[in-house]
Amino acid sequence: MGEGGLKGWRRDRRVVKEAKVFLVEARRMLRKSLDRVPETAADAVREAIVELEAALEAADVDRVRGALHALEEQVDRHLSFARKSVVREYAETIGVAILVALFLRAFVVEAFKIPSGSMIPTLQVGDHIFVNKYLYGLRIPGTDLKFFGVVKPARGEVVVFRFPNPYHLASEEDKDFIKRIVAVEGDTVEVRDRVLYVNGQAVPHEPVNPGQPCAYEDILDEGSGVFMEKRCEAFGERLGEHTYTTFFDPGTGAPRSWAPRTIPPRSVFCMGDNRDNSHDSRFWGPVSFDLIKGRAMFIWWSRGREGVRTGRMFSRVP
Secondary structure, eight states: OOHHHHHHHHHHHHHHHHHHHHHHHHHHHHHHHTTTSOHHHHHHHHHHHHHHHHHHHHTOHHHHHHHHHHHHHHHHHHSGGGSOOHHHHHHHHHHHHHHHHHHIIIIIEEEEEOOSSTTTTTSOTTEEEEEEOSTTOEEOTTSSOEEOOOSOOOTTOEEEEEOOOTTOOGGGTTOEEEEEEEEETTOEEEEETTEEEETTEEOOEEESSTTSOOEEEEESSTTTOOEEEEEOEEEEEEETTEEEEEEEOTTSOOOSOEEEEEOOTTEEEEEOSBGGGOOSHHHHOOEEGGGEEEEEEEEEEEEETTEEOGGGTTEEOO
């Protein structure tokens, strides 16, 4: 097929496609406008529709082109009030897209940005993550009520939740936190010399690269954009099916032990993986199921002080 023949074939395909789309639209407008147009006008539109249908069935492109033009004239003459304007079509399309996005954000998945270093090295400042919101139950917007929960939160999972706010601090009321669940309802949790114990059993706690320097970058203060380097000691932990690395900061003077505590019903105990630099359940107690927004799934975007971290993008949160 030569260049001219190829162009003609493409034009013919476009005409047929336009005819099929407009045929559907013309039928819709006529059906919705029967009580607003005279019977003679409706018959004229019907005849034009029948002719275009016959032309399409005969696969006669010239006949289709003429029938399409005739139907457009009849629609403009008798049903112009029913045709959607370009502005209306765009408004409806955008409106539907916004409603779908709001539904997905409210019930299915939501994006969060990591603002602090409490979950380093698992999550770094500037990571953007997707959170599964329906797994633990669908929340009624504007409330803490949930329904249709698939599973309960489990040990080792990284979750996003609303701050429990035991001190009734207005500045923290609507803040979202992200931490790792280390104990669930009925568990007894404690820390002995930096080792986590759940129900009297030590969580596997092994040094990572012993003897090698350990350092990381953390933000000085949320919103400041100022980074600083900190020294650390790295230990691997395993809770359930989750294996991850925890950091301890030898320079903070943070307590190395924490007294036993039993987790109440429908609650979890959460800690940051950056153990000596995390404000978590050790300070404000267990987190109610009702406050949990969802489970962290994966990092979809990451940007740090030096720019985009391509190596972290689309990596699963362990």
